[in-house]
Amino acid sequence: MKPRSIPFVLALTLLAGWLPPALARSPELPTITDLMGTGAIAPTSLPHSPNGSSELVNQGFALLAQGRYMEAIAVFDQAIALDAHQPDAWLGRGYACYSQGNYPAALQSAQRAIALAPDHDAAWTLSGSVLFAMGRYADAALS
Numbered sequence: 145m146k147p148r149s150i151p152f153v154l155a156l157t158l159l160a161g162w163l164p165p166a167l168a169r170s171p172e173l174p175t176i177t178d179l180m181g182t183g184a185i186a187p188t189s190l191p192h193s194p195n196g197s198s199e200l201v202n203q204g205f206a207l208l209a210q211g212r213y214m215e216a217i218a219v220f221d222q223a224i225a226l227d228a229h230q231p232d233a234w235l236g237r238g239y240a241c242y243s244q245g246n247y248p249a250a251l252q253s254a255q256r257a258i259a260l261a262p263d264h265d266a267a268w269t270l271s272g273s274v275l276f277a278m279g280r281y282a283d284a285a286l287s
Contacts, residue, residue: 197227204236208243216240231261238270242277250274 200223207216220237223230238253251274257267268287275284 197223197230197233200226201230201232201236204233204240208236208240211243213240213243229260231257231264231267234260235264235267235270238267238274242270242274247274247278251278 200219204216204219204223207213207219217237217240220233220240223233224237227233234253234257238250238257241247241250241253251271254267254271254274257264258271261267272284272287275281275287
């Protein structure tokens with residue numbers, strides 16, 4: 145696995161007994177809106193694809209930004225059905241699952257995005273966030 149700074153720093157700060165202000169104000173992990181606001185993920189504007197999957201991915205991220213997670217998952221699933229090799233579709237699906245607390249599905253989607261695009265920073269961020277939420281702090285530090 146490729147080490148990433150955000151989960152690693154979160155794990156270290158937790159071990160040190162200090163939480164960043166964003167996490168200290170609430171016992172919950174950041175929401176998808178929080179993550180999108182920090183730039184950890186962002187709706188993309190993918191180029192047109194002949195099969196329409198990129199348009200669905202863009203639509204899914206728009207639904208995600210509106211907090212319409214079930215609808216977003218359905219749209220990302222449609223994009224994946226058209227092109228299962230598009231990492232942003234898996235990423236969006238993962239963030240929607242994460243936002244609903246379905247961490248196993250979120251982790252599976254993040255791992256699929258990483259397998260398709262090993263340098264996809266947002267997929268690694270998602271993976272670390274999910275592992276952290278699952279209480280797998282050592283794994284999160286490595287993700």
